Amino acid sequence: QKEVEQDPGPLSVPEGAIVSLNCTYSNSAFQYFMWYRQYSRKGPELLMYTYSSGNKEDGRFTAQVDKSSKYISLFIRDSQPSDSATYLCAMAPSTSGSRLTFGEGTQLTVNP
């Protein structure tokens, strides 16, 4: 069983939709949670990070962590065609000096 499970999609939504991306994990040692966005043929770009249960908001993006359920989510409001990319969740046991364990990524397309 993989330590981090992520639905690979593909996910296709109309412009303006609310997008929900999710990951589950099995390793209770994970305390630091990140979302990366990866455009085709580019490196991953850090979108958000958090290390506590609850919600964290940044513009149109909201990251949600539920440690009791080992479940994290990324919500994108008012989605735009420029949001079309692969979204990767990543986790680590601590905020410092740790290897990141990634999900396999969800491919998102936002249609104009």
Place this chain on the structure above:
Amino acid sequence: ETGVTQSPTHLIKTRGQQVTLRCSSQSGHNTVSWYQQALGQGPQFIFQYYREEENGRGNFPPRFSGLQFPNYSSELNVNALELDDSALYLCASSSKRGAEETQYFGPGTRLLVL
């Protein structure tokens, strides 16, 4: 832009050959990590270097090795290439701000092994 650069952008090798991939980190980033990303998969941790010493390794054989230099550059070397080594190789550099350390990725080197 993350300030992390990698070279070359693309590379084609044949099975059994050796390859060296390079990464240049942001100034002041004393930790560099290397990841392998197969097509359609998330990145897999290869190893990490901190102040020029290996500081953790993932589930990769010894034919994957690395070096980190004082000028914030690093190398990933792969010997005896296999077809399954075809992937995007990413380096990520990081530095601490208080208790937090965030990894910033370069654009990657796409390796094809024939």
